[in-house]
Amino acid sequence: MxxxxxxxxxxxxxVLLALCCIDAAGARSPAPDxxxxxxxxxxxxxxxxxxxxxxxxxxxxxxxxxxxxxLVGPGTRVIELGGRTVIPGLIxxxxxxxRAGLSYNTEVHWFGVRTLDEAxxxxxxxxEKAPRGSWLVVAGGWTExxxxxxxxxxxxxxxxxxxDHHVYIQLLYxxxxxxxGSAEALGVAGHPGLSARLNVERDVDGKPIGWxxxxxxxxxxxFNLLPRPTFAQKLxxxxxxxxxxxxxxxxxxxxxxxxxxEIDDYQPVMQIGREHGLTLRVRYSLSAPRRDHELADFxxxxxxxxxxxxxxxxxxxxxxxxxxxxxxNNDNPTDAQKEQLYQxxxxxxxxxxxxxxxxxxxxxxxxxLDVLERVNAETPIAKLRWSIAHLNDASPATLKRLKAMxxxxxxxxxxxxxGEAFLGQRGADAARVAPPLVSALRMKLPxxxxxxxxxxxxxxxxxxxxxxxxxxxxxxxxxxxxxxxxTRIEALRLYTQGSAWFTFEEKLRGALKVGQFAxxxxxxxxxxxxxxxxxxGIVSLLTMVGGQIVYADGPYAALxxxxx
Ligand SMILES: [Zn+2]
Numbered sequence: 001m002x003x004x005x006x007x008x009x010x011x012x013x014x015v016l017l018a019l020c021c022i023d024a025a026g027a028r029s030p031a032p033d034x035x036x037x038x039x040x041x042x043x044x045x046x047x048x049x050x051x052x053x054x055x056x057x058x059x060x061x062x063x064x065x066x067x068x069x070x071l072v073g074p075g076t077r078v079i080e081l082g083g084r085t086v087i088p089g090l091i092x093x094x095x096x097x098x099r100a101g102l103s104y105n106t107e108v109h110w111f112g113v114r115t116l117d118e119a120x121x122x123x124x125x126x127x128e129k130a131p132r133g134s135w136l137v138v139a140g141g142w143t144e145x146x147x148x149x150x151x152x153x154x155x156x157x158x159x160x161x162x163x164d165h166h167v168y169i170q171l172l173y174x175x176x177x178x179x180x181g182s183a184e185a186l187g188v189a190g191h192p193g194l195s196a197r198l199n200v201e202r203d204v205d206g207k208p209i210g211w212x213x214x215x216x217x218x219x220x221x222x223f224n225l226l227p228r229p230t231f232a233q234k235l236x237x238x239x240x241x242x243x244x245x246x247x248x249x250x251x252x253x254x255x256x257x258x259x260x261x262e263i264d265d266y267q268p269v270m271q272i273g274r275e276h277g278l279t280l281r282v283r284y285s286l287s288a289p290r291r292d293h294e295l296a297d298f299x300x301x302x303x304x305x306x307x308x309x310x311x312x313x314x315x316x317x318x319x320x321x322x323x324x325x326x327x328x329n330n331d332n333p334t335d336a337q338k339e340q341l342y343q344x345x346x347x348x349x350x351x352x353x354x355x356x357x358x359x360x361x362x363x364x365x366x367x368x369l370d371v372l373e374r375v376n377a378e379t380p381i382a383k384l385r386w387s388i389a390h391l392n393d394a395s396p397a398t399l400k401r402l403k404a405m406x407x408x409x410x411x412x413x414x415x416x417x418x419g420e421a422f423l424g425q426r427g428a429d430a431a432r433v434a435p436p437l438v439s440a441l442r443m444k445l446p447x448x449x450x451x452x453x454x455x456x457x458x459x460x461x462x463x464x465x466x467x468x469x470x471x472x473x474x475x476x477x478x479x480x481x482x483x484x485x486x487t488r489i490e491a492l493r494l495y496t497q498g499s500a501w502f503t504f505e506e507k508l509r510g511a512l513k514v515g516q517f518a519x520x521x522x523x524x525x526x527x528x529x530x531x532x533x534x535x536x537g538i539v540s541l542l543t544m545v546g547g548q549i550v551y552a553d554g555p556y557a558a559l560x561x562x563x564x
Contacts, residue, residue, distance in 0.1 A: 030055065031073020033547055034518075037065040039081030040526065042088070044493060044511050052086075054518040057546035062514055079542070079559070085526045087492060088511050089251025089519035089545060090461045091281075093448025093499035094321075094356075094389045094410040097245065097253040098269050098284060099261040100454040101238030103139060106229045110142035111458035116149040120161045127162035135227055136162050138169040140455035143417040145475045155180060155210030168226060172417070172456055173216040175201075176223075183212070186225045194221050216329055220259035234268040242279045246551035248460055249521030249540035251280050252509065254410075254448070254502055256321035256356050256389065257287030259455075263301065273314035279550035281519070282314045283503040285356055287322035288344075294324045295344050307353045308504075312517070312546070317503050318354035319344075321389055327357075327371070331364040338371050345375045349384065356387045356410070356502075362395050369401050382406025387448070387502055390414065393426070393434045399445055408446030408502060411435050411494070413457060413464040419473035432481035437468060441490060448502050449495035465491050465527075466535040488528055518547040522556070 032053035041049040041062065051068035053061040061068055072078065108126045110119045119142070126136050144152040158167045159180050167179035168186075178186070188195050197218035201211040212222065229237060245253070263286075272278055286301055288294040298319055309316050322328045324344055326337030333341075348355050359365050368388070375381060382405065389410040391398070402409060415422060415434065423431045433439070440447050449468065453459035466472075468491040471480030486494070497510035509517045522542040527535060542559065543551040552560040
């Protein structure tokens with residue numbers, strides 16, 4: 001019903017208005033490049049608004065439609081919103097977007113697939129296209145809990161779906177299912193260090209069933225044995241993944257390095273940035289490449305890469321999430337390992353670097369906090385905006401220690417997939433406050449929203465927002481108590497302004513406000529009023545970054561612009 005004719009009619013009205021007002025407008029600031037009218041704008045701290053104006057990539061006016069229409073000039077593009085909801089562009093504050101882009105076009109994705117049957121169908125479809133003998137990889141972002149069948153595939157099923165291919169299917173960072181003969185093709189046995197760290201799962205008769213299990217490190221080492229995409233595939237994959245994020249209203253990502261990404265792997269995103277082809281804002285930190293060489297490596301890597309270098313599209317944002325290997329997924333770090341982290345952090349402070357830390361759970365987090373407090377006692381770190389990611393079961397005491405140092409917290413929807421496992425291990429009382437989202441907000445702790453896609457989670461921000469609001473796992477089990485369920489606006493703020501804080505940009509993006517970047521998403525449904533269980537199904541119909549329409553669909557499809 002909001003078709004091209006309506007857009008044209010609105011444009012005509014706007015042009016007429018502009019012509020009639022041109023004399024009066026003589027002394028006015030230049031006309032907007034684009035205006036969006038007749039919508040429902042989610043404005044955090046201001047009067048309700050239905051329209052906004054964009055010029056030179058920023059929001060220049062916001063308010064009632066009549067007021068914005070009055071600004072129109074002859075060259076202004078007018079977009080009729082038809083009552084749709086407009087939000088500030090979403091920012092995932094912890095997503096392995098650069099890594100995901102490298103292999104996005106050469107992988108099979110099971111994000112959001114609700115039956116095993118359909119998942120296997122995707123494998124079958126990929127097998128029909130890929131050359132015989134090549135690899136089909138599902139790199140994560142799914143759980144058997146999302147399938148109606150409530151179980152993962154078997155080796156026989158994947159072999160039937162792709163009889164002429166090698167298959168690698170990763171489940172979180174805990175297990176990998178390989179097709180018949182695929183372990184041999186990977187040469188797992190040729191890596192004695194690795195095979196010793198992998199457990200071969202067997203059936204009752206002791207026969208291997210295709211699944212290998214291991215810790216994060218072993219699984220990521222196994223992944224590293226897979227053939228790498230070519231540079232051209234990495235470039236195309238990065239563009240495609242970023243566009244897929246745009247389609248979900250994402251306009252920015254904070255990328256924390258992590259496993260399975262080498263320094264070379266930053267070349268594709270850098271090249272796209274140089275060619276002005278990015279469709280979202282990328283802020284990235286660097287993880288330590290080599291164990292026990294952390295300080296030397298960081299010094300070398302950042303010699304010509306000071307904190308904050310880059311531009312509005314692609315910018316370096318410090319170190320982490322793996323700052324030192326000794327305090328990465330390690331429950332019992334030694335004093336020497338803590339000293340090693342301390343030395344790296346002292347250097348980071350001297351270079352004005354921000355830092356982000358992966359930490360898995362609350363019980364051993366005191367090891368990390370002790371080191372941070374030691375550094376903070378010498379030089380206050382608050383202005384560097386450090387962060388801890390994950391920590392789904394953060395205790396009030398931990399949140400207090402973070403708050404005291406001015407360290408923020410990056411929360412993802414890990415329990416959307418793993419909630420039942422946590423419930424089973426820790427019980428309902430622990431689950432009621434995990435993660436303690438509202439407690440953190442009441443303390444005014446800086447908090448960012450996100451997913452941790454795409455190994456652990458799928459990248460859909462609306463699924464993460466829905467989980468923030470109802471605390472339910474993918475199979476519908478309720479965990480968090482009502483007092484830890486934020487309001488819709490609070491959750492949205494975390495995913496926008498909250499995330500922007502961690503890159504020092506909360507005054508530049510994350511809100512529909514004059515002076516901020518025109519990073520916005522026009523939604524398929526009203527985030528503020530649809531039933532909560534339908535929020536995960538919302539998509540963007542029009543996503544704008546810096547005033548440029550990077551993604552458009554449905555009634556707006558014709559408006560999509562090529563990257564600059
Ligand atoms: Zn992490």
